[in-house]
Amino acid sequence: MSETDESPTESKPSDPEAGSDADDAASGADLSGVMGTEADVPSADDGARYAPLEVEGLRKEFGGITAVDGVSFDVEEGTLTGLIGPNGAGKSTTFNLITGMLDPTAGTVRFNGEDITGLQPHEIANRGLARTFQIARELEEMTVLENMMLAPKGQVGESLWRSIMPMTRGSVREQETEQLERVWEVLDFFEIDHLAQEYAGNLSGGQRKLLEMARALLTDPDVLLLDEPFAGVNPTLEKRLLEHIHELRERGYTFLIVEHDMDLIMNNCERVIVMHQGRILKDGTPTEIKESEEVIEAYLGGEV
């Protein structure tokens, strides 16, 4: 995406009013085709796809604890891949290792064919691998628009631009105008543009998640890592979030999603990776995961 500089919002649906009143009660759109059932979970095209993200032999030790123990997987382009596992399985640590928040004890992370292991988070984000961040407490006292203008550290923002290119005043202004345009485009895409002047602290759980995703999308990444995107989100807004994720996926974006809600993962991801005790227990389709005895035993405690 970043290579072609194609905006994710350019082919935005032509119904700008959909959900534009939006609070949690908005958007009555029929999402039955988007949500899917297990039978119509989007399936990968025949044949192997390009995998922009490749993780190999990833390991992280914290003192005597091995949080991630030799994890290898790849994430194929244009797919929704779920990363699940019981508490303490190593999911967050894996996310943090991929996005440069933590340095691995061993193993490699490759992105678009390049070894990005050990790079700083902003370097990784600028290559097109972005993640969502919870809105920090200090950002709650800022408006949605201010949150967007202050994109997450390391993502496109005034300070970063200034640091990478010496600019004349005119070009700074130009860049700022471009950034503002992009911000409005993304806010509009997520149907939270009407909340631009609202304090982030006043947003509902679901609206926050939309803002988190909007912030992550500012750099127009190729791959987005979503950390529990549905936690604390009511069912109506959950549908909207899913709709946006599926729409972005159809445009070629790739997602890796850590989520505790099994049904959401099973019904929406074409591939599910199950972690347990720092290792990958199973990697397969939702059906394969559901039918796996070891997953049922280790992760679901005997219940599907």
Ligand SMILES: Nc1ncnc2c1ncn2[C@@H]1O[C@H](COP(=O)(O)OP(=O)(O)OP(=O)(O)O)[C@@H](O)[C@H]1O
């Ligand atoms: N900074 C740290 N220092 C020490 N141990 C840690 C640290 N971070 C994680 N751990 C340990 O590593 C293991 C994996 O934790 P991690 O948070 O990655 O799991 P998780 O699958 O994301 O769990 P949850 O679903 O509860 O968020 C746990 O045993 C955890 O206690």
